[in-house]
Amino acid sequence: MMIIVQEDKLYNLLIKIAHYVVEETSKDENETSPPKQETLYADKKTETSIDHINGLPDILTAQHIADYLHISRKRVYELFQLNPKVGGIPNFSIGTSKRVKKLDFINWLEVRKAIRGWGNKNDSL
Template identity: 35%
Template sequence: MSIDSTQRFLDVVFERLLNENASSLMAMKALIVEGTNEIRNRESAATSEAPIINGRKRVLRAEHLPDVCSPQVAADYLQISRTRVYEYCGIAPEAGGIPSYTIGGSRKIDKADLLRWKEAQKARAAERFAHD
């Protein structure tokens, strides 16, 4: 086999390898893009329809709340300050505080507890209003 024919043979082999790898890389890229989009969709599901206020999505409806809320998410939902949420978290639930806990130094509030607390606040307000 001459050097020219060997070179042509190697060129053909490399071109085929390149084409096969390119299509494999394109398939892998498509899978990565699809997976990334799925992750983004799942992460944004809690606030997918929430309005954007001051450049941030705000949770204004219970169905948009994640199962575990940060004080900021709870504040956005309740339309009160985050500081006020922390104050309510510092009060024992039996005394009217929001049930919460910490994970790694971060305060967390379960969605179910937040919704129950909100309903209890409405009931307490209705009782006070009825007695006035």
């Protein structure tokens, strides 16, 4: 009987500590966070976004490409459906998933840049 009472007290104490931590954490976030300002265009950059080509893995998903190019994943899948000869991104299937070799993606970017006249091939990505 004594053990059950002590376990109940311990349980209640842990619950109180958890509530206290949650309250203090939310107070700290409210005090340190600057007030959010609404803007016409929301910043779409996320913590997982990739700003440099070297940050990409060797095999890319549609999400990797979408994050890198700052376009929707839907648009990436549309580019996957196009023939690479007419501007589509070369890709391969693993089951129902589509993947792209990083080198193929880099080559595709270089071709797109050359067609659009966005610099020469020596420019770093």
